[in-house]
Amino acid sequence: MADDIKILTGNYAAGYAAYSAMAQVVAAYPITPQSPVVELISKLVEEKKLNCNFINVESEHSALAVCINASLAGARVFTATSANGLALMHELLHWAAGSRLPIVMCCANRGMAAPWTILNDQQDSISQRDTGWIQLYCEDNQEIYDTVIQAYKIAESLYLPVMVCYDGFILSHRSMPVKIETQKKIAEFLPEYQPLVEFNPDNPQNINPVVLSEKMFNKNNELKNGYMEFRKKLQDTLLEALTIIPQINNEYLQKFNRCYGDGLIKSYKLNDAEYLIITLGSLGAEALEAIELLRKKNIKIGLVNVKTYRPFPKTKILEILKNKKTAVVFEKNISYGFEGALSADIKAAVYEINNAPKIQSVICGLGGRNVSFYEIADTTEKIIKNEISDNREYWLRTD
Amino acid sequence: MIKQITELSEQEYLLCGTRACSGCGLAIAYRHALKALGKNTIIVIPACCATVLQGMYPVSSAQVTIVNTAFETTASAAAGIYAGLQATKNKHNFNVVGWAGDGGTVDIGLQALSAAAERNDNIIYVCYDNEAYMNTGTQRSGATPENALTTTTPLFGKQHKKKDIIKIMEAHNIPYIATCSPAYPVDLYNKFLKAKSIQGFKFIYIFIPCPPGWGFNPAQTIKIGKLAAECGIFELFEIINGEKIYNGITERIKNNKQPKKNPVEYYSLQMRFKNLSKNK
Ligand SMILES: Cc1ncc(C[n+]2csc(CCOP(=O)(O)OP(=O)(O)O)c2C)c(N)n1
Ligand code: SF4
Numbered sequence: 001m002a003d004d005i006k007i008l009t010g011n012y013a014a015g016y017a018a019y020s021a022m023a024q025v026v027a028a029y030p031i032t033p034q035s036p037v038v039e040l041i042s043k044l045v046e047e048k049k050l051n052c053n054f055i056n057v058e059s060e061h062s063a064l065a066v067c068i069n070a071s072l073a074g075a076r077v078f079t080a081t082s083a084n085g086l087a088l089m090h091e092l093l094h095w096a097a098g099s100r101l102p103i104v105m106c107c108a109n110r111g112m113a114a115p116w117t118i119l120n121d122q123q124d125s126i127s128q129r130d131t132g133w134i135q136l137y138c139e140d141n142q143e144i145y146d147t148v149i150q151a152y153k154i155a156e157s158l159y160l161p162v163m164v165c166y167d168g169f170i171l172s173h174r175s176m177p178v179k180i181e182t183q184k185k186i187a188e189f190l191p192e193y194q195p196l197v198e199f200n201p202d203n204p205q206n207i208n209p210v211v212l213s214e215k216m217f218n219k220n221n222e223l224k225n226g227y228m229e230f231r232k233k234l235q236d237t238l239l240e241a242l243t244i245i246p247q248i249n250n251e252y253l254q255k256f257n258r259c260y261g262d263g264l265i266k267s268y269k270l271n272d273a274e275y276l277i278i279t280l281g282s283l284g285a286e287a288l289e290a291i292e293l294l295r296k297k298n299i300k301i302g303l304v305n306v307k308t309y310r311p312f313p314k315t316k317i318l319e320i321l322k323n324k325k326t327a328v329v330f331e332k333n334i335s336y337g338f339e340g341a342l343s344a345d346i347k348a349a350v351y352e353i354n355n356a357p358k359i360q361s362v363i364c365g366l367g368g369r370n371v372s373f374y375e376i377a378d379t380t381e382k383i384i385k386n387e388i389s390d391n392r393e394y395w396l397r398t399d
Numbered sequence: 400m401i402k403q404i405t406e407l408s409e410q411e412y413l414l415c416g417t418r419a420c421s422g423c424g425l426a427i428a429y430r431h432a433l434k435a436l437g438k439n440t441i442i443v444i445p446a447c448c449a450t451v452l453q454g455m456y457p458v459s460s461a462q463v464t465i466v467n468t469a470f471e472t473t474a475s476a477a478a479g480i481y482a483g484l485q486a487t488k489n490k491h492n493f494n495v496v497g498w499a500g501d502g503g504t505v506d507i508g509l510q511a512l513s514a515a516a517e518r519n520d521n522i523i524y525v526c527y528d529n530e531a532y533m534n535t536g537t538q539r540s541g542a543t544p545e546n547a548l549t550t551t552t553p554l555f556g557k558q559h560k561k562k563d564i565i566k567i568m569e570a571h572n573i574p575y576i577a578t579c580s581p582a583y584p585v586d587l588y589n590k591f592l593k594a595k596s597i598q599g600f601k602f603i604y605i606f607i608p609c610p611p612g613w614g615f616n617p618a619q620t621i622k623i624g625k626l627a628a629e630c631g632i633f634e635l636f637e638i639i640n641g642e643k644i645y646n647g648i649t650e651r652i653k654n655n656k657q658p659k660k661n662p663v664e665y666y667s668l669q670m671r672f673k674n675l676s677k678n679k
């Protein structure tokens with residue numbers, strides 16, 4: 001195996017990506033299953049392999065506060081967390097996006113308490129989807145590494161924070177070969193971070209002050225934004241990311257010879273597909289096996305694995321779903337009181353199609369419950385054949 | 400160090416027309432602290448009266464860099480700015496100053512404050528204590544004194560003692576702790592000058608009389624501030640590497656050079672203690 005290919009867990013792939021991107025300030029707090037990321041980076045810093053300010057904070061809340069403000073001061077920053085740690089950051093997730101800071105954070109996905117679980121689902125990151133962060137999901141450890149690198153470029157091009165999500169234990173603790181690129185080559189792809197504001201004693205600024213609802217005049221009689229203008233700019237930029245992410249995915253392909261679909265979605269056997277499985281994260285790998293199984297039964301089915309969940313690639317999804325009969329959405333989260341969040345988003349996207357396909361939400365794998373490709377195939381087949389139709393979300397292997 | 404108020408620099412970093420209430424002790428303290436800190440200063444401000452004091456976008460009364468941050472993050476945000484400046488080899492030699500109220504310090508921000516002090520981060524942390532959550536309408540804080548009426552202790556006054564933030568900070572073994580008051584601006588100015596020159600975590604406590612929150616005439620801010628020190632309710636001191644030195648009026652009282660005043664006048668001038676005077 002070549003020198004630059006290491007056998008790494010998902011956590012180490014994430015940590016090495018921060019290393020390759022030469023993160024200048026890292027602040028993080030341990031939580032299972034993310035902890036090895038923090039441990040790896042501390043070690044790289046103490047060994048002087050990574051020239052970075054590692055701040056040992058007392059909570060995830062402070063971890064993100066440090067990252068936000070170090071990023072504001074012009075540093076490239078990194079942090080990682082899971083579940084309760086991410087939930088503790090909630091207020092600051094809004095601060096990060098509202099401040100337009102290109103923070104990259106990994107989330108090793110884990111279920112939320114109560115009751116306690118340390119095992120995987122995606123309730124943690126999905127619960128944060130409306131905070132203005134870009135959310136990218138990964139399927140294997142090489143993808144984690146490559147996505148973190150791309151995330152910096154996306155973040156720093158648009159001044160938006162990016163969350164790179166990967167399934168706890170399934171990826172965070174499973175070892176796979178991962179190609180680590182040199183810092184030099186990464187630097188060619190990822191230019192230095194240019195902060196939006198520069199602290200200048202001769203031109204002092206009041207950053208993130210109270211903003212009024214209506215536009216106001218400044219001292220030079222120029223009309224300045226009200227609160228809603230700032231909000232709309234954030235939304236406009238998130239939508240712009242739908243164009244920028246595929247470009248960066250393509251640039252990465254040119255430079256490193258690896259890419260992940262078009263950067264927005266990854267698909268499989270769509271050409272003649274009448275049915276679809278749609279999913280998020282590492283379930284994609286399992287679903288791919290399910291597709292093979294169903295294809296053997298002559299069911300014309302394809303796979304969509306949503307990589308970019310926010311911003312939501314609506315147009316893309318709509319194009320794919322136009323002529324399909326049924327789409328089964330397997331996801332490890334639930335928007336309580338409705339259904340799976342991804343399924344709900346897809347339904348909203350296909351609203352504009354005449355004869356929209358049937359879309360069935362399947363909730364699976366919560367709190368680490370195993371999901372096999374047999375189950376995915378079997379459930380999908382039953383849904384296609386209308387053997388399961390509950391008029392609500394279907395809970396896989398749940399009483 | 401300066402000896403008298405006429406030696407203060409004429410350079411203003413806080414323009415007039417702030418949004419503070421008339422007679423605000425915070426505005427006076429802030430103005431003099433900024434004179435000592437100078438233009439190469441970044442002030443981190445959580446949700447509190449100091450946020451509002453700066454003014455609303457797109458105008459600002461402060462002539463130094465201000466970074467607004469979440470209520471509970473003053474210390475972690477200041478730590479982040481310092482880490483970022485250091486990592487990017489920033490050349491301006493900024494003083495990074497966290498400037499929080501009593502609520503932002505002794506209550507919601509205590510955890511982050513403790514961590515930054517424990518790490519001995521090279522920042523100045525200011526707790527300006529107006530003894531309640533003033534920005535949200537004078538609710539009780541951990542720093543509200545016993546018996547004080549607030550909007551959440553409306554009938555009987557606070558039934559618990561004031562939290563001693565100085566003792567808490569002392570336990571962190573930081574290089575510099577100082578107390579000061581807008582009633583003694585020269586002392587305040589000098590303590591900020593000194594804090595600037597010390598490496599590591601500096602904690603400055605400012606006792607802030609607040610006319611609307613305490614219920615006194617805005618013309619009496621300085622008088623109330625002085626009374627607090629003269630009757631020993633508030634003490635002026637520094638703790639340098641663990642060693643406590645009393646200053647000014649407090650030093651004179653402690654060394655019997657001047658008698659301690661009876662606190663009755665201090666209490667009776669303030670509506671928040673009106674229950675207390677009735678009982679007596
Ligand atoms: C997380 C959070 N909780 C509550 C608030 C509401 N809030 C804003 S300022 C404030 C009180 C501030 O009190 P203090 O720190 O003593 O400063 P003061 O207003 O008295 O100057 C509160 C409760 C907030 N902004 N954020
Ligand atoms: S409420 Fe008190 S501290 Fe706040 S601005 Fe008014 S006078 Fe100053």
Ligand SMILES: [Mg+2]
Pocket residue numbers: 500501502527528529530531532533540
């Ligand atoms: Mg207060």
